[in-house]
Amino acid sequence: MRKYIILTLIFLNIAVVQAFAQKRTITGTVLDEQDNEPLVGASIVETGTTNGTMADADGNFSLSISGNAKSLTVKYIGYITKDIPLTTSNNYKVSLEMETNTLDDIVVVGFGTQTKASVVGAISQVAGKDMEKTATPNLSNALAGRASGVITIMGSGKPGDDDSRILIRGQASPNSADPLVLVDGVVRTDWREIDSNDVESISVLKDASATAVFGVRAGNGVIIITTKRGTKGKPTFKLTSQTAISQAIRLPEYLQSYDYATLYNEACRNDGITPFYSEADLEHYRTGDSPYTHPDNDYYKDFLKKTALQQMINVSASGGTDFVSYYISGNFVTQEGLYRTIENDNYPTNNRYTRYNFRSNLDFNITKSTKVGVDLSARLETRNQANNGSAIFDRIQKMAPNWQPYINPDGSLNNKTRDQFNPIVMISKLGYRWNYTNVFEGSLTLDQNLDVITKGLKLKLLGSIRNTFRSQKYITEEPEAWYYDKNGQYYGDELQRVDIAYSQSKGPALRRTDIQASLNYNRTFNDHTVGALVSYYQDQRIDEFDVPITVLGWATRATYGFKQRYLAEVNAGYNGSTNFAKDKRYAWFPAFSLGWVVSEEGFWKNNIKAVDFLKIRGSYGETGNDKFGSFKYFYEQLYLITPGGDGNQIYWGENPSGNQEKGIYEGKLGNSEVTWERAQKFNIGFDTRMFDSKLSITVDFFQEKRNDILAIPYSIPLILGMGLPTNTNRGLPPGNINKVLNRGIDIEVGFDGKVKDFEYYAKGNFTFARNKFTKIDEENVVYEWESNLNRPIGQIFGLTDLGLYQIDDFKQNADGTLYLDGGFPVLVDGLPTPMFGPVYPGDCRYEDLNGDGVIDKYDVGAIGKSKTPEYSFGLTLGGRFKGFDFSALFQGAGGGNMPLREYAIWEFYTSKNGNGKVMEHHLDRYIPEDPATWETAKYPRLHSGTNANNHQMSTRWLFDRSYVRLKNMEIGYTLPKKVAKKAFMSSCRIFVSGDNLITWDNMMSWDPESSSETGSAYPQMRTWNAGINITF
Incomplete structure (x- = not known):
């Protein structure tokens, strides 16, 4: 019996020990691995169970677990999940590492940062590493296709002047639509010159909730650029070197001299004049046997290189200690132009852009609670070009192929007239200019933790100064003018040789504080998360030749979250601008937003496993726009000084020939009631992540009502002595008159996955924004189709083309010939009479919109849409396999039109002084002598110069501007670490890439993004690039 009692006691003792062993309490702290900051709200779960807790405001946690638990799983948004093996210890310090895509989850907002899970505004985020993939020195071009809500239009590929126009959610004002841009918290207008290797992230703030703190300047959206900073650790040195060759994406193909002369003779016959070229002339052009008297010039081939060189080098050093962290970088960029280099002993002859950037971001930990930042940057730019460099493309695009030989038989340069320079002369004999821009910037910040007052309170002070200095250096000369005509005769011209002269100038200088x-x-x-912000800011711009411009105000924000489930936020900006009269300078710009994280609800967690996160949010608020163009003080009466010259001086004293002084006269009237535009913005959207966060989707619907748009009161009849208002002349001043409604949708989709060693990802974005005037002050119109009301900003107007007149549209004599009245054909009864000029079979026929029997200005109406696209999109595909990586960006836009005119589309336009060309599409023309072309011709009959009827803007010359472009593609290979270490490198990656590789569009010979309707813009460039990234 005693044995049984002892055994029973033993078993009971074991059972009690096991019962106690089933439960134990684990405590610990969850911190950020880099800066040891607590990760508030981190999830700590007993692995394999639903038993868990969350870290408090200090990152601390306490969790009771079972005795047989093997590990804890610790998660936090934007950080790599970590499993912590359990030992006999009951206290753990957990450090989590940021994910490589953490920028998708940590969002930079106005005057601070937020986690994406808590953001209730509409914000897009782009990582700096994505911007680095595009081989362009211009940051605005690297942004194309990478963020929803952003529409980019790159109008030119000229080195140093290839900025993209940036629109956020389309255009809501006919005045400036440029967004406000901040770099490290400071307003910047020349942000495009920042090296993409120095960019940590870019946030695009789109709705009122995200932008209201910027008030009067935020109506067009806000872009926040954050540059890289150092972190604690050993020094890291990086080198990125890239060499690229660029070539024009598309150049027009003009017909050469024989076809030109043949078609010109046909045009002369159509106009009833004697053909200009004889049969002998045509034979010389056909055989090319007399290049001096009958040249056959191919200007694009002769004066443009096939490729131009581009180089970009960036070096950086980063790291830190307990006291200081640092990021220091230097950058060099050089871009050559397309013009051929023509020898000149006195100066270079090609256009070139050169830039040096320097940046130093230092952070000093003065104490545990005090941090000081010192940021310094500099930029030195040089733009070189021939004095007539901006006109060269315009000139070679206009000149007929048989204009004149470039060089006369005696070796002298052919230079016929002052307004029709030989391209060789323009490039190499009319002088050269250097434009220098030097920018120096410094910022000092103080971050003070005020936990001694109350936990969570922080103070930040910032002071910044930026100085911009500009100077120019010129060389001018003009050569002798001799030309050799087709009869072999030399002729002199009134233009005489001007010897080389040197000059220089300075300014304007600019300071911004x-x-x-x-x-x-x-x-x-506990379950409540609160936040608040109060900020004062002042931004002053001092121009060398103008009075200072100052914007100052207050920004406030209040946020509240309950159980990370219900979110609310209030933002407001109180701003003032010296652009307006004193009693019109200040106003409040409030915004309100709510969010509901549905996925945190119990009914969702327990039933819908595929959707990891779902947040619904909405906002409403008001922002402003004080950008009205180059002129500022519309509230001031303008007085002007007489320009001088006879009759413009005031004479003092008895001698009328002496003491001459300029006078002052009354200019533009002022309007003291002028104030900013007001943008009322509404936004509703949702964010979701599915399938273990592999798939993410963000959708936003938005509407903006832009009120009080500054406009000229065209509806008021002109008063004697008052012309239309401009910046300088007399006239009624602008007022806050017009209104625009802008609506649309933003979509972002991302997906990533992994199959063994192959990682892949896809990112897509789409933006649609359609605007229309809901109120507009315009000249009184007779018909609805003449008005801009209920039409988009920049609506294109023209005639509606109905095809080409056929011979049956005209009265005919009994023998079938055209009946002439006053020497011109007569249309049959019932057809409206064109008032622009006489018409013949094969000329353009237009619709009589008002049915009054004539085609005139009252039949000009809205055609197509605006030049600004209504939608844009981007799709990035990429992957990694062992050491190889690949990415491709497809970008495009649509919903806009481009009207082409003059030399871009019309034949022999202003055919004089050697101007006027013909292109391949002119071959498919209406030929009066060839009935086979009458029904099938796509181009009207040819005329020998500008034609008053055919050369009217109409639907015939309107093209769809939609396109899809392979914007960027990159392939890289990273050497194995063992191999890199042997060469004393931490890592080494080599890569090749290309920009603007393929374009699908319907724009004939012209690029769909080109800014020129006449084809005279510098062409877009395709770039092939090879580079290397080395880390030491």
Whole structure:
């Protein structure tokens, strides 16, 4: 019996020990691996169970677990999930590492940062590493196709002047639609010159909730650029070197001299004049046997190189200690132009852009609670070009192929007239200019933790100064003018030789200062998370030749979250601008937003496993726009000084020939009631992540009502002595009159996955924005189709083309010939009479919109849409396999039209002084002598110069501007670490890439993004690039 009692006691003791062993309490702290900041709200779960808890405001946690638990799983948004093996210890310090795509989850907002899970505004985020893939020195071009809500239009490929126009959610004002851009918290207008290797992230703030803190300047959206900073650790040195060759994507193909002369003779016959070229002339052009008297010039081939060189080098050093962290970089860029280099002993002859960038971001940990930042940057730019460099493309695009030989038989340069320079002369004999821009910037910040007052309170002070200096150096000369005509005769011209002269100038200089002071408060109390912001800022711009421009105000924000489930936010900006009269300078711009994280609800967690995260959010608020163009003080009466010259001086004293002084006269009237535009913005959207966050989707619907748009009151009849208002002349001043409604949708989709060693990803974005005038002050119109009301900004107007007149549209004599009245054909009864000029079979026929029997200005109406696209999109595909990586970006836009005119589309336009060309599409023309062309011709009959009827803007000359472009593709290979280490490198990656590789569109010979309707813009460039990234 005693044995049984002992055994029973033993078993009971074991059972009690096991019962106690089934439960134990684990405590610990969850911190960021880099800066040891607590990760508030981190999830700590007993692995394989639903038993878990969350970290508090200090990152601390306590969790009771079973005795047989093997590990804990710790998660936090934007960080790599970590499993912590359990030992006998009951206290753990957990450090989580940021994910490589953490920028998708940590969002930079106005005057601070937020986690994407808590953001209730509409914000797009682009990582700096994505921007680096595009081999362009211009940051605005690297942004194309990478963010929803952003429409980019790159109008030119000229080195140093290839900025993309940036629109956020389309265009809501006919005045400036440029967004406000901040770099490291400071307003910048020349942000495009920042090296993409120095960019950490770009945030695009789109709705009122995200932008209201910027108030009067935020109506067009806000872009926040954050540059890289150092982190604690050993020094890291990086080198990125790239060499690229660029070539014009598309150049028009003009017909050469024989076809030109043949078609010109046909045009002369059509106009009833004697053909200009004889049969002997045509034979010389056909055989090319007399190049001096009958040249056959191919200007694009002769004066443009096939390729131009581009080089970009970036070096950086980063790292840090307990006291200081640093990021220091230097960058060099050089871009050559397309013009051929023509020898000149006195100066270079090609256009070139050169830039040096320097950046130093230092952070000093003065104490545990005090941090000081010192940021310094500099940029030195040089733009070189011939004095007539901007006109060269315009000139070679206009000149007929048989104009004149470039060089006369005696070796002298052919230079016929002052307004029709030989391209060789323009490039190499009319002088050269250097434009220098030097920018120096410094910022000082203080971040003070005020936990001694109350936990979660922080103070930030910022002061910044930026100086811009510009100077120019010129060389001018003009050569002798001799030309050799087709009869072999030399002729002199009134233009005489001007010897080389040197000159220089300075300015304008610019200084910009910024001052900011902010108090931020963020705290979690159990289930409640609260935040608050109060900030004062002042931005002043001092121009060398103008009075200072100052914007100052206050920004406030209050945020609240309950159980990370219900979110609310209030933002407001109180701003003032010296652009307006004193009593019109200040106003409040409030915004309100709500969010609901549905996936945090119990009914969702327990039933819908595929959707990891779902947040619904909405916002409404008001922002402003004070950008009205180059002129500022519309509230001021303008007085002007007489320009001088006879009759413009005021004479003092008895001698009328002496003491001459300029006078002052009254200019533009002022309007003291002028104030900013007001943008009322509504947004509703959702963010979701599915399938273990592999798939992410963000959708936003938006509407903006832009009120009080500054406009000229065209509806008021002109008063004697008052012309239309401009910046300088007399006239009624602009007022806050017009209104625009802008609506649309933003979509972002991302997906990533992994199959063994192959990782892949896809990112897509789409933006649609359609605007229309809901109120507009315009000249009184007779018919609805003449008005801009209920039509988009930049609506194109023209005639509606109905095809070509056929011979049956005209009265005929009994013998079948055209009946003439006053020497011109007569249309049959019932057809409206064109008032622009006489018409013949094969000329353009237009619709009589008002049915009054004539075609005139009252039949000009809205055609197509605006030149600004209504939608844009981007699709990035990429992957990694072992050491190889690949990415491709497809980008495009649509919903806009481009009207082509003059030399871009019309034949023999202003055919004089050697101007006027013909292209391949002119071959498919209406030929009066060839009945086979009458029904099938796509181009009207030819005329020998500008034609008053055919050369009217109409639907015939309107083209769809939609396109899809392979914007960027990159293939790279990273050497194995063992191999890199042998060469004393931490890592080494070699890569090849290309930009603007393929374009699908319907724009004939012209690029769909080109800014020129006449074809005279510098062409877009295709770039082939090879480079290397080395880390030491």
